Amino acid sequence: xxxxxxxxxxxxxxxxxxxxxxxxxxxxxxxxxxxxxxxxxxxxxxxxxxxxxxxxxxxxxxxxxxxxxxxxxxxxxxxxxxxxxxxxxxxxxxxxxxxxxxxxxxxxxxxxxxxxxxxxxxxxxxxxxxxxxxxxxxxxxxxxxxxxxxxxxxxxxxxxxxxxxxxxxxxxxxxxxxxxxxxxxxx
Amino acid sequence: xxxxxxxxxxxxxxxxxxxxxxxxxxxxxxxxxxxxxxxxxxxxxxxxxxxxxxxxxxxxxxxxxxxxxxxxxxxxxxxxxxxxxxxxxxxxxxxxxxxxxxxxxxxxxxxxxxxxxxxxxxxxxxxxxxxxxxxxxxxxxxxxxxxxxxxxxxxxxxxxxxxxxxxxxxxxxxxxxxxxxxxxxxx
DNA sequence: TACAATATTTGACAATTGTCAAATAATAAA
DNA sequence: TTTATTATTTGACAATTGTCAAATATTGTA
Numbered sequence: 001x002x003x004x005x006x007x008x009x010x011x012x013x014x015x016x017x018x019x020x021x022x023x024x025x026x027x028x029x030x031x032x033x034x035x036x037x038x039x040x041x042x043x044x045x046x047x048x049x050x051x052x053x054x055x056x057x058x059x060x061x062x063x064x065x066x067x068x069x070x071x072x073x074x075x076x077x078x079x080x081x082x083x084x085x086x087x088x089x090x091x092x093x094x095x096x097x098x099x100x101x102x103x104x105x106x107x108x109x110x111x112x113x114x115x116x117x118x119x120x121x122x123x124x125x126x127x128x129x130x131x132x133x134x135x136x137x138x139x140x141x142x143x144x145x146x147x148x149x150x151x152x153x154x155x156x157x158x159x160x161x162x163x164x165x166x167x168x169x170x171x172x173x174x175x176x177x178x179x180x181x182x183x184x185x186x187x
Numbered sequence: 188x189x190x191x192x193x194x195x196x197x198x199x200x201x202x203x204x205x206x207x208x209x210x211x212x213x214x215x216x217x218x219x220x221x222x223x224x225x226x227x228x229x230x231x232x233x234x235x236x237x238x239x240x241x242x243x244x245x246x247x248x249x250x251x252x253x254x255x256x257x258x259x260x261x262x263x264x265x266x267x268x269x270x271x272x273x274x275x276x277x278x279x280x281x282x283x284x285x286x287x288x289x290x291x292x293x294x295x296x297x298x299x300x301x302x303x304x305x306x307x308x309x310x311x312x313x314x315x316x317x318x319x320x321x322x323x324x325x326x327x328x329x330x331x332x333x334x335x336x337x338x339x340x341x342x343x344x345x346x347x348x349x350x351x352x353x354x355x356x357x358x359x360x361x362x363x364x365x366x367x368x369x370x371x372x373x374x
Numbered sequence: 375t376a377c378a379a380t381a382t383t384t385g386a387c388a389a390t391t392g393t394c395a396a397a398t399a400a401t402a403a404a
Numbered sequence: 405t406t407t408a409t410t411a412t413t414t415g416a417c418a419a420t421t422g423t424c425a426a427a428t429a430t431t432g433t434a
Contacts, residue, residue, distance in 0.1 A: 061330065066330070081319055085319070113308070117307060120308055120311060121300070123311060124314065127315055131314055131317055132267060134318060134325065135267055135268065135321060137325060138324060141328055142361040145420075174330075176421075176423080177381090178383080178422075178424095181382060181383055333390080352411070354411075362392090363392060365391090365392075365393080366390085
C-alpha cells in the first residue's frame with residue numbers, strides 16, 4: 001500500500017479528503033504463482049497495481065499465446081479496452097510469481113470521479129501516463145530491431161530476465177524465442 | 188465547427204454552460220498546403236482538429252523523415268508528449284492540403300478543466316479514446332505484415348491513397364515505399 | 375541423486391522486408 | 405504542348421527474422 005501511495009502521489013498529489021476515499025476503494029489480494037486475475041471473456045472490472053510480485057497479460061492468437069504486457073513490482077496494469085469499454089476481455093492476466101496485488105473496481109472509481117473533481121483529475125493523469133508509455137512502446141516496436149528492443153527492456157527493467165521465462169519476454173518484445181536467444185548471446 | 192461539435196458529442200455530451208465555454212476556446216485557422224502548424228523544437232501548445240483537409244505529423248530519424256500520424260477530415264491530432272509534458276516537440280506538423288484547422292490552447296484547456304468538472308471529464312474521455320486507438324495501432328504494427336497493415340488502413344480510410352503520397356503512407360505503416368508499392372499491386 | 379518435465383539454445387533453411395539503382399509514370403511549370 | 409521535376413514501380417540482391425527440428429541445459433520432484 002505504501003508503494004501504491006508513492007506512485008499515486010508522483011502522478012498527482014490528491015488532496016484530502018479525496019485521497020482517503022480513493023485509497024479506501026483499493027482492495028488488497030494475494031495471488032499464488034499461476035493463478036488468474038482475469039480470464040478471457042470476462043469483463044475486466046478492475047484497474048490493478050502489483051506490489052511485490054509479477055504478472056503477465058496475454059491473449060490467444062492463432063494457437064499461440066501472445067504476451068501483451070509484463071508488470072513487475074510496483075506498477076499499474078489493466079485490460080485497457082475491456083475496462084473502459086465494458087466489453088469481454090480478449091486478454092487474460094495471471095501471476096508469474098506469488099504476488100501482492102491491489103485492485104480498484106471500475107464502478108467505485110467512476111462513482112468517486114463523479115463526486116470528486118480532484119479524483120477525476122488524478123484518473124485523467126493516470127490515463128495520460130499510459131498514453132505516453134503506449135506511444136513510446138509503439139515507436140520501439142516500429143523502429144527498433146530485436147537487439148535494440150532487448151537492450152531497451154534490459155535497461156528499463158534489468159531483473160526481468162531472472163524472473164520471467166524467455167518465451168514470455170520474446171513475445172512481449174514481438175519476436176520469437178529463438179531470435180531473442182540469439183540476440184542476447186553472441187553477435 | 189459543425190463537425191467538431193458532432194465529434195465532441197460522440198465522446199461525451201458536455202452540458203451547458205460548459206459546452207459553450209469549451210467551444211469558445213477553439214480557434215479556427217486556415218493552412219495552405221505545405222504550411223507548418225508546428226515545427227520541431229517548439230513546445231506544442233495546441234490540441235488540433237482538422238475539418239476539411241489533411242495534415243501529417245512527422246519527425247526526423249537518422250536523415251529519414253518518419254510519418255508518425257496522418258489526420259484527414261474531421262479528426263483530432265496533437266503532439267502527445269510535447270502537449271502533455273510541456274517539452275520541445277520532436278514532431279513537426281504540416282498541412283498536406285489546404286486545410287481548415289481548429290486549435291485549442293493547452294493553457295485555456297487546463298483553465299477550463301480547473302473550473303469545470305464536466306470539461307475535465309470530457310478531456311479524460313478524449314485521452315481514453317486516444318489510448319485505445321494507440322493500443323490498436325500498436326497491435327497492428329507488432330503482429331500484422333505489410334499487406335495486412337495496408338488493408339487495414341484502406342478499410343478504415345479508403346480515400347487516403349488518393350490524397351496522401353505513397354511515401355508518407357509507407358512510413359506511417361512502418362514499411363518502405365518499395366514494399367508498399369509491391370504489396371498494393373500484384374501478389 | 376536420478377529422473378522427468380520444462381526451458382533454452384543451436385542449426386539449416388525459408389519468408390519477409392529492406393537497400394540501392396534504374397526505369398517508368400504522373401504532375402507541375404514553362 | 406513540351407519539358408522538367410517529382411512520385412512510383414521494378415529488378416537484383418542482402419539483411420533480418422521466422423520456422424521447424426533437434427540438442428542441450430535447467431528445474432522440480434520422486
